[in-house]
Amino acid sequence: MADLDNSGTLTEDEGRALIAYHRKPKLEGGEGWMEVLEWSDFNKDGRMSEDELVSIMLRHGWGLEDIDNSVERLHQFAGTEAGMNYDEFEGYMESWGHKNPDDEEDEEPSKEDAVEIKI
């Protein structure tokens, strides 16, 4: 994953990028899916690859069995060998029964507004 130019070795820049990737603050949960995809997207190609999925899951404490299942599912949704684009990632997340927190946030203010009107 870190070998961005597929040269078989890590350049200094690639090494630094890998270290930076692993030092990034973890996601706390509740992030929108676009943010999750961007967090994982090491090579910034707009897609979550198998390596990137494994990395983000390891980093967030998932077990190997969960990671295996997720990788298998990634391959069902990924449109290319480079991984899932946002639309595919959305389908992947929905297939686990997850809802995008970004969508829920859009709905919540309207409920609060309704309460305010009653008062």
Ligand SMILES: [Ca+2]
């Ligand atoms: Ca990527």
